[in-house]
Amino acid sequence: MFSKSCEYAIKAAIFIAINSLLDRKVGSVDIAKEINSPEAFTAKILQKLSKDGIIHSVRGVNGGFFIPKKLISEIKLAQIVFAIDGDVAFKGCGLGMEKCNANHPCPLHEKFMSIRNDLRQMLETTNLEELAVGLKSGETFLKQ
Template identity: 45%
Template sequence: MFSKACEYGIKSSIYIARESISGNRVNLKQIAASVSSPEAYTAKILQQLVKSGIITSVKGKMGGFEMNPDTLKDIKLVDIIKSIDGDGLYHSCILGLNECDAKKPCALHSRVFTIRKNLQRMLEITTMNDLIDDIDNGLAFLKH
């Protein structure tokens, strides 16, 4: 459903947020290990997240990546996805056709419309705090 980069971006953001709540900055090596992602690939993803304002990068010996714990309730899952994958999830054809809309639908267009709207709603209301709470309560995991 999401690109591999987006999957890593979501998991990295959750990891950074959880550490930030504890007052910790994390470095690239820690993040890549926590999400099982190659470091160079993770670095590019983190750059996108910094550029979009989702995470903060602090340079220097005591530097690393962090998130403001006070803003975690305002950061929605959709923000991370748009930062990395754009909004094609809502608009691109599920079958990959160049033209697909209500006037010229693909074979699955009408069947996925409601599913896509429900997914969009869930992504727009799910916050970083929600995801962290699920992990902290043992209802979800970042890594098996």
């Protein structure tokens, strides 16, 4: 459903959020290790999230990536998905067809439309704080 880049971006944002709640900034190397992503690939993803204002960064000895605490509950998963994958998850065809719509539907169109709408609802209502709190409490995990 999401690209590998998007999966890594969501994991990275959650990891950054939990550290931000603990008043810590994290470096790209630590983020890459935590989300099991290649360092160079992670750096590109972090750059994109930073450019879109989802995460922030500070250079220097005490630098790293962070999210201001007051913003953690405001950042929705939909923002991350849109920043990395665009609107494909919200509009794409279940079979990957370019011209799939109500007038020219693919065999999965009606069923996939329902799933896509549920996914959109979940992404637009789930914020990073919810996910970070689950991780912090040990109820959820980022690593296998």
